Amino acid sequence: MDAELLIANGRVVDGTGSGAFRADVAVCADRIALVGPSSGVAPRRVIDARGRVVCPGFIDVHGHSDLVLLAEPHHAPKVMQGVTTEVIGQDGLSYAPLTDRTMPPLRQALKGLGGDPPRLVWDWRTVGEYLDRFDRHAAVNVAFLAPHGTIRAAVMGLDHRLPEPPELAEMKRLADRAMREGAVGLSTGLTYAPCSYADRRELVELCRAVGRRGGYFAPHMRCYGARMEQALEEVVDVAARADVPLHLTHFHVSFPTGRGKADHYLARIDRARREGIDVTLDAYPYLAGSTFLAGLLPGWAHQGGPAELVRRLSDRPTRERLRHEMEVTGSDGLSGVPVDWETIVLTGLPSRSNRGLIGLSLRQVSERLGKPPLDCLADLLVEENLAVTCLIFCGHEENVRRIMQDPDLMFATDGLLVGDRPHPRAWGTYPRILAVYVRQLGILTLEEAVRKMTSLPARRLGLRDRGVLRPGMAADLVVFDPDTVRDTATYEQPRRHPEGIPWVIVNGQIVKDDGEPTGALPGRALRSTDS
Numbered sequence: 001m002d003a004e005l006l007i008a009n010g011r012v013v014d015g016t017g018s019g020a021f022r023a024d025v026a027v028c029a030d031r032i033a034l035v036g037p038s039s040g041v042a043p044r045r046v047i048d049a050r051g052r053v054v055c056p057g058f059i060d061v062h063g064h065s066d067l068v069l070l071a072e073p074h075h076a077p078k079v080m081q082g083v084t085t086e087v088i089g090q091d092g093l094s095y096a097p098l099t100d101r102t103m104p105p106l107r108q109a110l111k112g113l114g115g116d117p118p119r120l121v122w123d124w125r126t127v128g129e130y131l132d133r134f135d136r137h138a139a140v141n142v143a144f145l146a147p148h149g150t151i152r153a154a155v156m157g158l159d160h161r162l163p164e165p166p167e168l169a170e171m172k173r174l175a176d177r178a179m180r181e182g183a184v185g186l187s188t189g190l191t192y193a194p195c196s197y198a199d200r201r202e203l204v205e206l207c208r209a210v211g212r213r214g215g216y217f218a219p220h221m222r223c224y225g226a227r228m229e230q231a232l233e234e235v236v237d238v239a240a241r242a243d244v245p246l247h248l249t250h251f252h253v254s255f256p257t258g259r260g261k262a263d264h265y266l267a268r269i270d271r272a273r274r275e276g277i278d279v280t281l282d283a284y285p286y287l288a289g290s291t292f293l294a295g296l297l298p299g300w301a302h303q304g305g306p307a308e309l310v311r312r313l314s315d316r317p318t319r320e321r322l323r324h325e326m327e328v329t330g331s332d333g334l335s336g337v338p339v340d341w342e343t344i345v346l347t348g349l350p351s352r353s354n355r356g357l358i359g360l361s362l363r364q365v366s367e368r369l370g371k372p373p374l375d376c377l378a379d380l381l382v383e384e385n386l387a388v389t390c391l392i393f394c395g396h397e398e399n400v401r402r403i404m405q406d407p408d409l410m411f412a413t414d415g416l417l418v419g420d421r422p423h424p425r426a427w428g429t430y431p432r433i434l435a436v437y438v439r440q441l442g443i444l445t446l447e448e449a450v451r452k453m454t455s456l457p458a459r460r461l462g463l464r465d466r467g468v469l470r471p472g473m474a475a476d477l478v479v480f481d482p483d484t485v486r487d488t489a490t491y492e493q494p495r496r497h498p499e500g501i502p503w504v505i506v507n508g509q510i511v512k513d514d515g516e517p518t519g520a521l522p523g524r525a526l527r528s529t530d531s
Contacts, residue, residue: 003028003043010049014469015056015454017447025054027475030508035470047503049479055450056469057084057476058430059457061282062249062412066094071117073521075139077417080497081430084476084506089145091189091220096130097174102153105305111387112292115418128181131525138523139511143461145218146178148188149195160197160303168205175209182527184461185215190222191333192295193302203238211244218247225255225335236272247460248281250414254394255337262402280460282412283403285432287395290416290423293388294381296333298325306386313378323374341373348389348419358420389419401443410457424494428487431498435486462528479503
């Protein structure tokens with residue numbers, strides 16, 4: 001048998017959770033052709049994987065590379081850590097479907113989330129056209145969730161109100177079209193405008209539209225703090241009423257209100273499963289969250305779009321309302337918990353005059369500038385035209401460890417790639433799991449960790465030919481050293497690549513060769529219509 005590639009002498013962890021075994025892996029074109037003894041195989045290239053693990057490529061089920069991947073298609077942050085597929089369109093906020101009317105305000109509002117690459121040509125409007133941009137023009141595969149907020153904006157603008165029946169019908173039509181053009185489900189971000197303006201009925205109707213075409217519901221819940229109980233009940237109820245699978249994105253139990261409560265929420269998820277709801281979840285192995293700074297503001301402040309938000313931030317009486325809501329009662333943008341300014345750390349400020357504030361908490365910024373933290377936040381958002389990113393240190397390690405042991409928990413980076421000092425999870429999530437939670441702490445076995453990175457997310461996405469290492473499957477593969485693999489990215493130096501992952505293969509082509517990116521762009525848009 002002729003083969004383009006033979007990975008010899010490796011320890012195969014096939015993604016199913018079964019025990020590792022010794023085998024050679026042969027690749028023909030973009031498929032795995034053989035797993036076993038390789039006598040009779042005539043390869044063009046041999047990789048000696050002695051002492052190393054060979055497994056399916058990692059699937060980042062929650063990423064934010066929606067624009068960066070178009071502008072920087074070699075995608076080193078993900079390729080270098082073994083990611084071969086990324087799911088974008090998260091949190092209800094993305095860049096398709098667009099209209100000529102909604103593209104400018106969304107582009108401005110989401111600068112702090114996805115950036116605004118200067119040479120990017122915005123020549124798409126539909127989901128199908130957007131996905132076409134990735135085919136054979138990216139180092140990794142891409143799957144897409146139809147974003148609730150973007151669909152809502154296309155029909156209703158950024159108004160803070162409920163849809164009229166014809167508007168809801170049009171939103172359902174756009175969600176259905178997104179699925180027909182390849183989306184794998186519907187995402188929403190219920191702490192982010194305009195998603196936060198929706199009621200339960202709107203969510204149920206949209207979920208029914210995507211569920212009829214095999215999609216799933218991926219909510220960023222309304223609250224992860226003071227009202228997390230009610231927030232979880234809401235999305236479970238939506239999934240039950242719409243009869244759609246539920247995927248709980250970046251499921252962290254955080255803030256002071258969440259300490260020690262992981263078991264409580266996991267028990268509620270188990271009850272939902274017993275009630276017949278297909279529930280999965282994802283998480284990242286860090287204690288800090290990451291978002292755009294404006295996202296921490298209450299939903300009402302965003303009414304009317306970015307220009308109106310900037311106007312409100314410049315208005316003194318409105319600032320006093322914001323101060324009371326964020327510091328005393330708790331903003332919906334901060335999960336209903338009164339803000340601790342020390343926990344919010346600035347990571348991205350485009351203006352040269354503000355660069356010296358990067359890495360400081362808003363409490364430290366307040367002390368340096370001699371004005372209250374809320375005024376620092378408002379002034380920076382106005383000066384930077386909203387393009388500010390931040391970290392929020394709100395997690396609990398005991399909850400992280402407990403949640404990752406749920407059998408239907410998969411891993412995700414939730415990584416923003418913009419800003420001067422972004423979250424290290426975009427560069428280090430998968431090697432961190434393997435180094436810290438498998439090798440050092442033994443929280444997971446190697447086989448179970450790999451299952452959570454491969455076949456489990458592939459099943460959620462409906463990818464029948466990925467996630468498991470066996471003949472006939474797509475040749476998305478990772479070769480790593482289980483004894484030396486580790487993350488090196490830190491909060492201070494987040495763009496450092498991991499160690500111990502010498503080879504990564506996407507659709508049969510090597511994208512990382514002996515530790516170095518090759519420049520190959522074999523990625524595909526993995527459309528639901530292809531499954």
